[in-house]
Amino acid sequence: MHEARYYTQKSGNKTRCLLCPHNCLIADEKAGICRVRINHGGVLYSGVYGEVAALHADPIEKKPLYHFYPGSKILSIGTAGCNLRCEFCQNYNLSQFEPCHSSRTRKITPQQLVHLALEDNENIGIAYTYNEPTVFFEMMTDTARLVRESGLKNVVVSNGFINPEPLKELLETTDAFNIDLKAFNDFFYKKVTGGRLVPVMDSLKMIHQAGRHLEITLLLIPGLNDSPEEFERMLEWIAGQLSPDIPLHLTRYFPAWKMDRPPTPLHTLHQFTEMAGSKLNFVYTGNVTGNLYSSTFCPDCQQLLIERQGYGCKIKGLSKDNKCSGCGYPIPLVQ
8 A cells, every 4th residue: 555645643553634624533454534544553545546446538528627628538537435425426336435345446557547648649638536536645646747747637526625735736736626516505514425615615715716727516406405595605605706707517416325315306407507697607507418508608699609419519609719709708718
Protein backbone atom coordinates (compact mmCIF):
# COMPACT_ATOMS: atom_id res chain seq x y z
CA MET A 1 0.00 0.00 0.00
CA HIS A 2 0.97 3.61 -0.61
CA GLU A 3 1.43 6.04 2.29
CA ALA A 4 -1.34 8.60 2.43
CA ARG A 5 -0.92 12.35 2.74
CA TYR A 6 -2.72 14.92 4.87
CA TYR A 7 -2.73 13.14 8.19
CA THR A 8 -1.08 13.44 11.60
CA GLN A 9 0.09 10.79 14.04
CA LYS A 10 -1.49 10.65 17.49
CA SER A 11 -0.69 8.76 20.68
CA GLY A 12 -1.40 5.05 20.85
CA ASN A 13 -0.73 4.53 17.14
CA LYS A 14 -3.86 6.48 16.19
CA THR A 15 -3.87 8.76 13.15
CA ARG A 16 -5.95 11.83 12.34
CA CYS A 17 -6.83 12.02 8.64
CA LEU A 18 -6.98 15.62 7.41
CA LEU A 19 -8.09 15.01 3.84
CA CYS A 20 -11.81 15.72 4.24
CA PRO A 21 -13.96 17.51 6.84
CA HIS A 22 -14.69 14.26 8.72
CA ASN A 23 -11.11 14.51 10.07
CA CYS A 24 -11.37 10.86 11.13
CA LEU A 25 -9.42 9.71 14.19
CA ILE A 26 -8.42 6.21 13.08
CA ALA A 27 -7.30 3.46 15.45
CA ASP A 28 -4.51 1.06 14.56
CA GLU A 29 -5.54 -1.48 11.89
CA LYS A 30 -8.79 0.41 11.21
CA ALA A 31 -10.03 2.53 8.31
CA GLY A 32 -11.70 5.91 8.14
CA ILE A 33 -15.29 6.57 7.09
CA CYS A 34 -14.21 6.23 3.45
CA ARG A 35 -13.09 2.61 4.12
CA VAL A 36 -9.97 3.06 2.02
CA ARG A 37 -7.60 5.11 4.18
CA ILE A 38 -6.13 2.64 6.65
CA ASN A 39 -3.94 3.02 9.74
CA HIS A 40 -1.11 0.50 10.08
CA GLY A 41 1.07 1.08 13.12
CA GLY A 42 0.46 4.82 13.21
CA VAL A 43 1.06 5.34 9.49
CA LEU A 44 -1.91 6.13 7.27
CA TYR A 45 -2.04 4.30 3.94
CA SER A 46 -4.19 4.52 0.83
CA GLY A 47 -5.76 1.12 0.22
CA VAL A 48 -6.70 2.00 -3.37
CA TYR A 49 -3.49 3.43 -4.85
CA GLY A 50 -3.08 1.72 -8.23
CA GLU A 51 -6.32 -0.24 -7.73
CA VAL A 52 -8.74 0.98 -10.39
CA ALA A 53 -12.29 -0.37 -10.17
CA ALA A 54 -13.64 1.41 -13.27
CA LEU A 55 -11.84 2.48 -16.43
CA HIS A 56 -13.72 3.69 -19.51
CA ALA A 57 -13.52 6.18 -22.36
CA ASP A 58 -16.57 8.40 -21.93
CA PRO A 59 -18.12 11.38 -23.70
CA ILE A 60 -17.29 14.50 -21.71
CA GLU A 61 -21.05 15.18 -21.57
CA LYS A 62 -21.45 12.09 -19.36
CA LYS A 63 -19.54 13.69 -16.45
CA PRO A 64 -21.67 15.87 -16.97
CA LEU A 65 -19.67 18.77 -18.45
CA TYR A 66 -21.46 20.66 -21.22
CA HIS A 67 -19.21 23.72 -21.48
CA PHE A 68 -15.82 22.01 -21.47
CA TYR A 69 -14.60 20.70 -24.83
CA PRO A 70 -18.11 19.67 -25.95
CA GLY A 71 -18.23 16.55 -28.09
CA SER A 72 -14.87 15.24 -26.87
CA LYS A 73 -13.90 11.96 -25.20
CA ILE A 74 -12.11 11.56 -21.89
CA LEU A 75 -10.57 8.53 -20.18
CA SER A 76 -12.45 8.09 -16.90
CA ILE A 77 -11.23 6.25 -13.80
CA GLY A 78 -12.54 5.39 -10.35
CA THR A 79 -11.67 3.21 -7.37
CA ALA A 80 -13.54 1.83 -4.37
CA GLY A 81 -14.62 4.07 -1.53
CA CYS A 82 -16.39 7.33 -0.71
CA ASN A 83 -16.33 9.76 2.20
CA LEU A 84 -20.14 10.09 2.17
CA ARG A 85 -22.91 7.54 2.67
CA CYS A 86 -25.65 8.84 0.38
CA GLU A 87 -28.65 6.54 0.78
CA PHE A 88 -29.53 7.15 -2.88
CA CYS A 89 -26.03 6.54 -4.29
CA GLN A 90 -26.21 5.76 -8.01
CA ASN A 91 -22.72 4.18 -7.99
CA TYR A 92 -22.93 2.28 -4.69
CA ASN A 93 -21.39 -0.81 -6.29
CA LEU A 94 -18.13 1.18 -6.46
CA SER A 95 -18.38 3.69 -3.65
CA GLN A 96 -19.51 1.31 -0.92
CA PHE A 97 -17.44 -1.83 -1.47
CA GLU A 98 -14.25 -2.72 0.37
CA PRO A 99 -10.92 -2.26 -1.47
CA CYS A 100 -9.76 -5.68 -0.27
CA HIS A 101 -12.09 -7.22 -2.86
CA SER A 102 -9.21 -7.19 -5.33
CA SER A 103 -11.02 -9.33 -7.90
CA ARG A 104 -13.06 -6.24 -8.74
CA THR A 105 -10.06 -4.00 -9.37
CA ARG A 106 -7.32 -3.63 -11.95
CA LYS A 107 -3.76 -2.79 -10.95
CA ILE A 108 -2.41 0.16 -12.90
CA THR A 109 0.13 2.92 -12.35
CA PRO A 110 -0.24 6.67 -13.05
CA GLN A 111 2.29 6.29 -15.86
CA GLN A 112 0.23 3.53 -17.47
CA LEU A 113 -2.93 5.62 -17.19
CA VAL A 114 -1.31 8.55 -18.97
CA HIS A 115 -0.03 6.18 -21.67
CA LEU A 116 -3.61 4.94 -22.21
CA ALA A 117 -4.88 8.52 -22.38
CA LEU A 118 -2.30 9.41 -25.02
CA GLU A 119 -3.06 6.38 -27.22
CA ASP A 120 -6.33 7.89 -28.48
CA ASN A 121 -5.83 11.10 -30.46
CA GLU A 122 -9.45 12.11 -29.75
CA ASN A 123 -9.03 11.82 -25.98
CA ILE A 124 -8.55 15.13 -24.14
CA GLY A 125 -7.30 13.77 -20.80
CA ILE A 126 -8.38 11.91 -17.66
CA ALA A 127 -11.48 12.32 -15.51
CA TYR A 128 -11.41 11.19 -11.87
CA THR A 129 -14.97 10.08 -11.30
CA TYR A 130 -17.43 7.20 -10.68
CA ASN A 131 -16.72 7.00 -6.93
CA GLU A 132 -15.52 10.00 -4.88
CA PRO A 133 -12.03 10.86 -6.20
CA THR A 134 -11.07 12.62 -2.96
CA VAL A 135 -10.52 9.20 -1.37
CA PHE A 136 -7.86 8.27 -3.95
CA PHE A 137 -6.22 11.67 -3.60
CA GLU A 138 -2.62 10.41 -3.79
CA MET A 139 -3.14 8.46 -7.00
CA MET A 140 -5.25 11.25 -8.49
CA THR A 141 -2.67 13.97 -7.87
CA ASP A 142 0.27 11.80 -9.00
CA THR A 143 -1.60 11.02 -12.21
CA ALA A 144 -2.80 14.58 -12.69
CA ARG A 145 0.73 15.97 -12.63
CA LEU A 146 1.78 13.55 -15.38
CA VAL A 147 -1.37 14.35 -17.37
CA ARG A 148 -0.62 18.07 -17.17
CA GLU A 149 2.99 17.48 -18.28
CA SER A 150 1.74 15.49 -21.27
CA GLY A 151 -0.41 18.40 -22.45
CA LEU A 152 -3.76 16.74 -21.65
CA LYS A 153 -6.55 17.92 -19.35
CA ASN A 154 -7.65 16.85 -15.84
CA VAL A 155 -11.31 16.70 -14.83
CA VAL A 156 -12.58 16.03 -11.29
CA VAL A 157 -16.18 14.90 -10.65
CA SER A 158 -16.67 15.18 -6.90
CA ASN A 159 -19.03 15.73 -3.99
CA GLY A 160 -16.83 18.68 -2.95
CA PHE A 161 -16.43 17.36 0.62
CA ILE A 162 -12.71 18.03 0.92
CA ASN A 163 -10.59 20.20 3.22
CA PRO A 164 -9.15 23.48 1.88
CA GLU A 165 -5.45 22.50 1.88
CA PRO A 166 -5.77 19.36 -0.28
CA LEU A 167 -8.25 21.18 -2.52
CA LYS A 168 -5.73 23.98 -2.98
CA GLU A 169 -3.20 21.40 -4.18
CA LEU A 170 -5.75 19.77 -6.47
CA LEU A 171 -6.54 23.13 -8.06
CA GLU A 172 -2.94 23.35 -9.31
CA THR A 173 -3.45 20.56 -11.86
CA THR A 174 -7.22 20.38 -12.42
CA ASP A 175 -8.80 22.08 -15.44
CA ALA A 176 -12.48 21.43 -14.79
CA PHE A 177 -14.77 20.31 -11.97
CA ASN A 178 -18.32 19.06 -11.73
CA ILE A 179 -19.44 19.27 -8.11
CA ASP A 180 -22.51 17.43 -6.84
CA LEU A 181 -24.41 19.89 -4.65
CA LYS A 182 -26.79 17.40 -3.07
CA ALA A 183 -29.16 19.85 -1.35
CA PHE A 184 -29.12 23.30 0.18
CA ASN A 185 -29.78 22.42 3.79
CA ASP A 186 -27.48 20.93 6.38
CA PHE A 187 -30.12 18.59 7.81
CA PHE A 188 -30.32 16.72 4.49
CA TYR A 189 -26.53 16.44 4.31
CA LYS A 190 -26.24 15.08 7.86
CA LYS A 191 -29.20 12.69 7.73
CA VAL A 192 -29.08 11.38 4.15
CA THR A 193 -25.41 11.68 3.14
CA GLY A 194 -23.47 11.70 6.41
CA GLY A 195 -21.77 14.95 5.43
CA ARG A 196 -22.24 18.71 5.88
CA LEU A 197 -23.25 21.49 3.52
CA VAL A 198 -20.88 24.34 4.44
CA PRO A 199 -17.63 22.56 3.43
CA VAL A 200 -19.14 21.91 -0.02
CA MET A 201 -20.12 25.56 -0.38
CA ASP A 202 -16.57 26.54 0.62
CA SER A 203 -15.15 24.17 -2.01
CA LEU A 204 -17.37 25.65 -4.71
CA LYS A 205 -16.20 29.17 -3.84
CA MET A 206 -12.53 28.10 -3.85
CA ILE A 207 -12.87 26.44 -7.27
CA HIS A 208 -14.63 29.44 -8.77
CA GLN A 209 -12.22 31.96 -7.26
CA ALA A 210 -9.29 29.96 -8.66
CA GLY A 211 -10.70 30.43 -12.16
CA ARG A 212 -11.22 26.75 -12.87
CA HIS A 213 -14.06 25.65 -15.10
CA LEU A 214 -16.99 24.67 -12.87
CA GLU A 215 -20.35 23.01 -13.40
CA ILE A 216 -22.80 21.89 -10.70
CA THR A 217 -25.15 18.90 -10.52
CA LEU A 218 -28.23 18.50 -8.33
CA LEU A 219 -30.04 15.15 -8.14
CA LEU A 220 -33.67 16.02 -7.37
CA ILE A 221 -35.20 13.55 -4.88
CA PRO A 222 -38.96 13.72 -4.20
CA GLY A 223 -39.78 14.86 -0.67
CA LEU A 224 -36.15 15.35 0.36
CA ASN A 225 -34.46 18.15 -1.57
CA ASP A 226 -37.23 19.37 -3.89
CA SER A 227 -38.55 22.26 -1.84
CA PRO A 228 -39.04 25.24 -4.21
CA GLU A 229 -38.12 27.65 -1.41
CA GLU A 230 -34.86 25.83 -0.68
CA PHE A 231 -34.09 25.61 -4.39
CA GLU A 232 -34.67 29.35 -4.76
CA ARG A 233 -32.09 29.97 -2.01
CA MET A 234 -29.63 27.69 -3.79
CA LEU A 235 -30.10 29.57 -7.07
CA GLU A 236 -29.60 32.94 -5.39
CA TRP A 237 -26.41 31.68 -3.74
CA ILE A 238 -24.98 30.26 -7.00
CA ALA A 239 -25.81 33.42 -8.94
CA GLY A 240 -24.61 35.77 -6.19
CA GLN A 241 -21.59 33.98 -4.69
CA LEU A 242 -20.40 32.22 -7.85
CA SER A 243 -21.82 33.34 -11.21
CA PRO A 244 -25.08 33.14 -13.17
CA ASP A 245 -22.95 31.63 -15.96
CA ILE A 246 -22.22 28.44 -13.95
CA PRO A 247 -23.97 25.58 -15.80
CA LEU A 248 -26.43 23.74 -13.54
CA HIS A 249 -27.45 20.13 -14.28
CA LEU A 250 -30.75 19.00 -12.73
CA THR A 251 -30.80 15.22 -12.72
CA ARG A 252 -33.76 12.88 -12.34
CA TYR A 253 -33.53 10.51 -9.38
CA PHE A 254 -34.31 6.79 -9.66
CA PRO A 255 -34.43 4.33 -6.73
CA ALA A 256 -30.99 3.01 -5.86
CA TRP A 257 -29.11 1.35 -3.00
CA LYS A 258 -30.98 2.07 0.26
CA MET A 259 -33.61 4.46 -1.12
CA ASP A 260 -36.83 3.26 -2.72
CA ARG A 261 -38.70 6.54 -3.15
CA PRO A 262 -40.41 6.84 -6.54
CA PRO A 263 -38.52 8.54 -9.39
CA THR A 264 -38.58 12.30 -9.70
CA PRO A 265 -41.76 13.33 -11.54
CA LEU A 266 -40.99 14.90 -14.89
CA HIS A 267 -43.16 17.90 -14.08
CA THR A 268 -40.97 18.60 -11.02
CA LEU A 269 -37.85 18.46 -13.15
CA HIS A 270 -39.40 20.85 -15.68
CA GLN A 271 -40.69 23.19 -12.95
CA PHE A 272 -37.23 23.44 -11.34
CA THR A 273 -35.56 23.93 -14.71
CA GLU A 274 -37.85 26.88 -15.44
CA MET A 275 -37.16 28.30 -11.96
CA ALA A 276 -33.42 27.98 -12.45
CA GLY A 277 -33.63 29.71 -15.82
CA SER A 278 -34.80 32.89 -14.11
CA LYS A 279 -31.52 33.13 -12.18
CA LEU A 280 -28.93 31.19 -14.20
CA ASN A 281 -28.03 31.39 -17.87
CA PHE A 282 -27.39 27.70 -18.55
CA VAL A 283 -29.61 24.98 -17.07
CA TYR A 284 -29.72 21.36 -18.23
CA THR A 285 -31.56 18.16 -17.29
CA GLY A 286 -30.17 14.63 -16.99
CA ASN A 287 -31.39 11.06 -16.58
CA VAL A 288 -34.31 11.73 -18.92
CA THR A 289 -35.09 10.54 -22.43
CA GLY A 290 -35.27 13.00 -25.29
CA ASN A 291 -33.34 16.23 -25.62
CA LEU A 292 -35.55 18.70 -23.73
CA TYR A 293 -33.30 21.10 -21.80
CA SER A 294 -30.14 19.40 -23.08
CA SER A 295 -29.08 21.81 -25.82
CA THR A 296 -27.29 25.12 -25.26
CA PHE A 297 -28.99 28.35 -26.30
CA CYS A 298 -27.75 31.93 -26.28
CA PRO A 299 -29.02 33.66 -23.10
CA ASP A 300 -29.46 36.88 -25.07
CA CYS A 301 -31.09 36.02 -28.42
CA GLN A 302 -32.02 32.34 -27.78
CA GLN A 303 -30.17 31.09 -30.85
CA LEU A 304 -29.28 27.38 -30.75
CA LEU A 305 -25.56 27.11 -30.03
CA ILE A 306 -24.96 23.42 -29.29
CA GLU A 307 -27.52 20.76 -30.18
CA ARG A 308 -27.40 17.60 -28.04
CA GLN A 309 -28.97 14.20 -28.62
CA GLY A 310 -28.08 11.90 -25.73
CA TYR A 311 -24.32 12.27 -25.28
CA GLY A 312 -23.77 13.39 -28.85
CA CYS A 313 -23.58 17.07 -29.75
CA LYS A 314 -23.23 19.37 -32.75
CA ILE A 315 -21.89 22.91 -32.48
CA LYS A 316 -24.15 25.08 -34.64
CA GLY A 317 -24.25 28.72 -33.57
CA LEU A 318 -20.85 29.50 -32.07
CA SER A 319 -18.08 31.60 -33.55
CA LYS A 320 -14.44 30.54 -33.19
CA ASP A 321 -14.00 32.88 -30.22
CA ASN A 322 -16.97 31.31 -28.36
CA LYS A 323 -19.51 34.01 -29.11
CA CYS A 324 -23.05 33.60 -30.34
CA SER A 325 -22.87 33.84 -34.12
CA GLY A 326 -26.24 35.59 -34.10
CA CYS A 327 -25.81 38.43 -31.60
CA GLY A 328 -22.18 38.23 -30.47
CA TYR A 329 -23.00 37.35 -26.85
CA PRO A 330 -19.87 35.81 -25.17
CA ILE A 331 -20.51 32.20 -24.12
CA PRO A 332 -18.54 30.80 -21.12
CA LEU A 333 -17.17 27.75 -22.88
CA VAL A 334 -13.79 26.00 -22.99
CA GLN A 335 -12.82 24.32 -26.26
